[in-house]
Amino acid sequence: MTATENLVKRLPNDIGGLSAEPIERIEHELEPWEKRCHALADVLDFRKIVNTEEKRCGVEALGSEMVGKLSYYERWIVAFANILFRKQLLSPEELARKMGEVEARWVQQSVEEPNGGD
């Protein structure tokens, strides 16, 4: 009983004071899509489509497993999908179809440019 209550009472990102490993000074150059994801977040905030707090809330709402297993920007983009659905700005079907189209386009380009594009 206590175990499940704590899942609700304590958000997955609320980790101040929990025990953790030694700090590894990891850093990585952001992938282009990660930078675009960050730019998207900023633009959505400027345009008042999705504000920063809504994004944080959306990431929390992914739940412990996803918060633990997805990387930083992976969490953001899934959270954005959910928030945009909730606001009825996008539908799951639209996004699914577009993702299929994007992937097919990539596959097509790799056929046309077997040695890599640009």
Add this chain to the structure above:
Amino acid sequence: MNGEQSRPTISPQVVYALGERPVFKIGDRVRVDKRLPVGHYRVPTYLRGKTGVVETVIEPVAVDNEQEGFGRNAGGRRHYYRIAVRLNAIWDAYKGSPRDCLYIEVFETWLERI
């Protein structure tokens, strides 16, 4: 009024809107509420129920970030306060100087004066 030409007349007392003026001031001792919000909060669990001192009153009033997370930008504007809490008051077995402190911004509705 007629005999006080040298003093500016103060018209009917200005009444402030609810939440417009800060409730707390620098130096006030405050306690963080122990309530347990479901869904979204910005007051970490480690801080609940702890006592600290107001170090800065953040101006201007701003939206309650718990409400803001749900897309409600209207209403709920009050002050945030940067409070100082001794680390040895937060953590039972704190190892370090007794002077070491945590500083954190907390929305007005989470604090009570003690």
Add this chain to the structure above:
Amino acid sequence: MADHHHDHEHDHAEISHNARPQYYEVMETAIRELLVEKKMIAADEIRRQLEVLDSRTPALGAKVVARAWSDPAFKSRLLANGRSACEELGISFYDDTQLIVLENTEKIHNLIVCTLCSCYPRPVLGLPPDWYKLKPYRARAVIEPRAVLAEFGTIIPDDVEIRVSDSTAMVRFLVLPMRPAGSESFTEGELAALVTRDAMIGVIPVTIDSGSTQ
């Protein structure tokens, strides 16, 4: 596909068009394209914001620190209102955040963390390093700051007060490190070259030997 900009010293491999695109990259591309199609955002806005992000690096923060060390009046203004002092130097804040600059002294050492997410003074420092966003730093900085600092090689004596600032709202923080001994004759430019990102987070000091690699 959006343009992206490469101001990196090393070669940056393009996402190969041969490789199967990563799931989340597909999601990001699809969401962005749909929002542009629906005219909720414009492709140009994304491109512009990428440029904004690329232009925000720790070199900006280093400029602020070096100016504060060199100009006591600027330093007072900086400590009174971090954002407006940065704006004096042309460092705009493109969001609604405020900036409080925290001065390290012989008696006080400041450390910045965001336990709940990754709040960071991006307009003046750029994007935070991974370690700042990961659990070990976020969990431990508020409970054992001295042990955390020691992991960065920074030992703070017991008679120095540590102040850990946990960002939770609209205020962001920048540490104004102590000016290193031996730098008295340095120009502002030479001073700025010593100031690293990690010193402005508060995990390491600035020394005569520290170089601005970030």
